[in-house]
Amino acid sequence: MGESEKRSEKLLSIQDLKMSYGKKEVLKSVNLDVYKGEIIGYIGPNGAGKSTTVKIMLGLLDGYEGKVEIFGRDISDGDVRYKKRIGYVPESADVYDNLTAGEYLIFMGELYGMKRETAGEKAVSLLKEFSMENSFHSRLSSFSKGMKQKVLIISSLLHDPDLLFLDEPLSGLDANSVMIIKEMLATLAAKGKTIFYISHIMDVVERISSRIILLSDGRVVADGSFAELQEQSKEGSLEGIFNQLTGFNDHTHIAERIVSIVSGGPHHE
Amino acid sequence: MSDFRSLKFLDRFRGIFIKIGIDYDVMRKILEFKLTMDQRRVPTILSDSKKRDEGNQFIKSLGLYALYGLMLIPLIVFGKQYMFQMSIVFGITMFILMTSMVSDFSSVLLDVRDKNILNTKPVGKKTIHAAKLLHIIIYMFMLTGAFVAVPVGVGLFTQGMYFTLLFLANLLLISLFIVVLTAICYLAILRFFDGETLKDAINYIQIALSVGILVGYQLLARSFTFIDFQFSYAVEWWHALIPPFWFGSTFELVLNGNYTANVAGMSLLALAVPVMAIMIYYRLIPMFEQSLQKLQSEAGKSRKSTGLDGLWARLLCRKREERVFFRFSSLMMKREREFKFKVYPSLGFSIIFPFIFLLNEMWVRSFEEVGQGGMYYYIYFTNLMIPTVVHMVTFSGKYKGSWIYRAAPIKDLGMVYSAAYKAFLARLYLPVFVFVSILFIWIFSSRIIPDLLAVLLSGIAMVLITHKLLNAGHLPFSKPIDYIQEGKTAIITLLLLLSGFFVLVHFLVRTMEYGLYIYLALLIIAIPIAWRVMFSGKKQAIREAGTSWNAPVKN
Numbered sequence: 001m002g003e004s005e006k007r008s009e010k011l012l013s014i015q016d017l018k019m020s021y022g023k024k025e026v027l028k029s030v031n032l033d034v035y036k037g038e039i040i041g042y043i044g045p046n047g048a049g050k051s052t053t054v055k056i057m058l059g060l061l062d063g064y065e066g067k068v069e070i071f072g073r074d075i076s077d078g079d080v081r082y083k084k085r086i087g088y089v090p091e092s093a094d095v096y097d098n099l100t101a102g103e104y105l106i107f108m109g110e111l112y113g114m115k116r117e118t119a120g121e122k123a124v125s126l127l128k129e130f131s132m133e134n135s136f137h138s139r140l141s142s143f144s145k146g147m148k149q150k151v152l153i154i155s156s157l158l159h160d161p162d163l164l165f166l167d168e169p170l171s172g173l174d175a176n177s178v179m180i181i182k183e184m185l186a187t188l189a190a191k192g193k194t195i196f197y198i199s200h201i202m203d204v205v206e207r208i209s210s211r212i213i214l215l216s217d218g219r220v221v222a223d224g225s226f227a228e229l230q231e232q233s234k235e236g237s238l239e240g241i242f243n244q245l246t247g248f249n250d251h252t253h254i255a256e257r258i259v260s261i262v263s264g265g266p267h268h269e
Numbered sequence: 270m271s272d273f274r275s276l277k278f279l280d281r282f283r284g285i286f287i288k289i290g291i292d293y294d295v296m297r298k299i300l301e302f303k304l305t306m307d308q309r310r311v312p313t314i315l316s317d318s319k320k321r322d323e324g325n326q327f328i329k330s331l332g333l334y335a336l337y338g339l340m341l342i343p344l345i346v347f348g349k350q351y352m353f354q355m356s357i358v359f360g361i362t363m364f365i366l367m368t369s370m371v372s373d374f375s376s377v378l379l380d381v382r383d384k385n386i387l388n389t390k391p392v393g394k395k396t397i398h399a400a401k402l403l404h405i406i407i408y409m410f411m412l413t414g415a416f417v418a419v420p421v422g423v424g425l426f427t428q429g430m431y432f433t434l435l436f437l438a439n440l441l442l443i444s445l446f447i448v449v450l451t452a453i454c455y456l457a458i459l460r461f462f463d464g465e466t467l468k469d470a471i472n473y474i475q476i477a478l479s480v481g482i483l484v485g486y487q488l489l490a491r492s493f494t495f496i497d498f499q500f501s502y503a504v505e506w507w508h509a510l511i512p513p514f515w516f517g518s519t520f521e522l523v524l525n526g527n528y529t530a531n532v533a534g535m536s537l538l539a540l541a542v543p544v545m546a547i548m549i550y551y552r553l554i555p556m557f558e559q560s561l562q563k564l565q566s567e568a569g570k571s572r573k574s575t576g577l578d579g580l581w582a583r584l585l586c587r588k589r590e591e592r593v594f595f596r597f598s599s600l601m602m603k604r605e606r607e608f609k610f611k612v613y614p615s616l617g618f619s620i621i622f623p624f625i626f627l628l629n630e631m632w633v634r635s636f637e638e639v640g641q642g643g644m645y646y647y648i649y650f651t652n653l654m655i656p657t658v659v660h661m662v663t664f665s666g667k668y669k670g671s672w673i674y675r676a677a678p679i680k681d682l683g684m685v686y687s688a689a690y691k692a693f694l695a696r697l698y699l700p701v702f703v704f705v706s707i708l709f710i711w712i713f714s715s716r717i718i719p720d721l722l723a724v725l726l727s728g729i730a731m732v733l734i735t736h737k738l739l740n741a742g743h744l745p746f747s748k749p750i751d752y753i754q755e756g757k758t759a760i761i762t763l764l765l766l767l768s769g770f771f772v773l774v775h776f777l778v779r780t781m782e783y784g785l786y787i788y789l790a791l792l793i794i795a796i797p798i799a800w801r802v803m804f805s806g807k808k809q810a811i812r813e814a815g816t817s818w819n820a821p822v823k824n
Contacts, residue, residue, distance in 0.1 A: 060672060080678045095670045098604040099600060107593065107596070
């Protein structure tokens with residue numbers, strides 16, 4: 001991925017983004033620009049502020065400081081039209097699951113301005129590709145986690161968005177589906193779609209991202225292609241880079257201590 | 270955390286629990302956690318957390334029950350016609366307990382989430398069942414206590430010690446009986462139905478139960494005939510089918526020394542049936558749990574949405590976005606079990622109440638006389654459900670799904686409300702109203718059609734007022750439903766009084782010539798304007814806190 005220098009169009013720009021929940025400062029100062037066709041792997045330790053960043057960009061959270069521009073417009077101007085070109089898979093599979101898969105997908109499609117029939121047809125075809133065509137008329141509440149996840153992924157794609165925010169999109173999916181999604185993301189990016197991908201699974205991020213952004217303690221601490229990060233840190237794997245940049249090298253000791261706490265101490269039986 | 274008075278009281282019976290094979294300490298732990306969770310379950314805790322005080326909303330609602338309880342006092346001080354007085358007292362008590370049981374505690378009784386958490390731990394099933402049952406019983410006792418506290422005190426002064434003791438013993442039996450009766454009813458349904466059908470069936474049972482009690486109460490009142498303040502009570506065999514009589518007859522037996530076979534027999538039932546019910550229920554619990562599984566599992570059967578929603582959507586909503594939300598809202602109202610749990614009993618009452626009062630009229634006058642009279646105002650009772658149900662629209666068991674409101678490019682959040690209320694009016698209110706109206710027109714002839722129109726319009730106005738006072742800022746289906754009521758009872762009571770105000774206005778305009786038509790014209794002009802003003806987009810400040818995306822520190 002050496003020649004990813006065709007940075008044509010800037011889709012997304014965040015300048016000095018700050019956010020706090022009460023007294024807790026989650027984002028201290030985030031700056032980043034995203035260009036068309038990139039697959040951004042957005043990584044960082046638990047609580048670093050990854051999902052918060054995405055929620056702000058989607059307008060789910062108010063009360064931030066700084067400037068967020070998507071498709072060249074400041075999103076705080078109250079115009080929600082930019083969301084039409086965005087697809088979102090939330091981290092938690094929260095859905096109105098008393099609806100059937102079909103009803104939910106059609107509803108979502110319609111919210112993004114699609115015609116009822118078009119949304120329905122597209123939903124059926126997409127469900128079929130995930131071999132779930134028989135589930136169209138079943139309630140989401142009867143679905144397994146993986147099936148729900150597939151429905152969420154489909155609902156994020158239904159309206160053919162230009163920018164995708166995926167928050168742990170692979171959770172609960174079986175190996176075959178994971179392969180489909182990975183391939184699909186690459187194809188979408190090649191067609192000029194931009195993907196913003198949050199995950200904790202380092203090997204996946206390493207493999208699919210054209211650019212990796214590491215967030216730690218509310219700030220961007222690394223930004224570049226995998227090769228670039230490798231060079232900077234002299235670490236072989238993304239996992240290693242992650243550990244190094246987040247200042248973590250203690251895992252052996254912690255693991256040992258955990259085991260000794262578990263097996264030691266006063267016995268209760 | 271462990272200093273719940275109810276638990277300390279329970280500690281005294283520790284020995285009994287252990288004897289019947291329950292791990293008391295574990296059960297106490299479970300209850301402790303449940304009660305603690307209830308205390309923290311302030312549904313809108315995040316919405317204005319600074320103002321809102323922590324605490325159990327249920328306990329706060331007890332005040333209202335205490336107020337309701339005052340209506341028992343005249344019956345208690347009335348005299349020594351115990352069979353009459355006390356049967357009515359118990360009839361009312363059972364009615365109140367049963368309705369609150371059905372509407373507020375069904376979700377506890379039918380909770381399947383416990384299974385994943387508790388059944389995977391080394392805790393005996395018996396213990397879990399006992400904890401569940403006691404959890405409900407604790408609340409049931411509190412509710413009963415609040416309801417009868419003042420009447421019992423009054424009874425102590427006017428009727429003496431024995432009366433009070435008997436009263437308390439009966440109340441104890443009744444609360445147990447109600448809890449178990451509800452559970453057994455549910456069990457019966459659970460046995461015969463499956464998956465989704467079963468969930469729906471429960472809704473209808475709720476209505477049937479509530480309505481049945483109401484009708485039973487009517488029968489009870491009828492079985493006493495007043496003749497010059499001397500009322501004779503003739504024991505009929507079918508009185509044994511009406512539970513309040515059982516409990517009432519214990520007073521006749523003990524305090525009035527009436528040892529006739531009928532009275533003695535019914536008194537025996539008062540003791541035997543609740544005790545037996547508990548024993549049977551306890552035996553049936555495994556079966557109950559098994560059937561509860563059905564609530565979780567679901568046949569993947571296909572369900573087609575009816576064309577009716579689409580038709581209404583096209584009729585009532587002009588904007589495309591609004592139509593989308595209309596269809597969504599009516600699906601949610603039709604499908605969501607928790608929503609229906611809360612709402613369907615109200616709908617049942619809306620149908621029944623006007624007729625109950627009308628029936629009272631017919632008891633003293635002929636059908637024709639009533640038909641020519643002005644008693645059609647009773648149809649306003651149908652509108653009484655509006656505040657509660659409209660308030661319920663903001664809640665959902667799946668409230669976390671509401672992230673879509675923000676993630677989707679919705680220009681005008683006002684549309685979302687507007688669509689939800691239109692769906693409520695078209696899919697819930699109108700069928701009920703039309704049904705009652707048809708019967709009313711049959712009774713009162715078509716001359717009341719303009720009046721009915723005024724009732725319908727005032728219903729729509731009530732929706733708007735309720736929105737303004739209760740819902741503004743809370744998007745539909747975006748707050749967690751809980752079986753414990755929210756502290757909004759004061760406003761709801763106010764709204765109920767407001768519907769009384771509409772009756773008054775209606776009555777007044779009817780005394781003027783053409784008054785009714787002027788009133789109708791005013792409503793027809795004012796309502797669409799008010800509707801548009803209230804739901805016109807930009808002003809919709811959304812207090813959506815309490816929904817998933819705003820839950821703090823969830824990264």
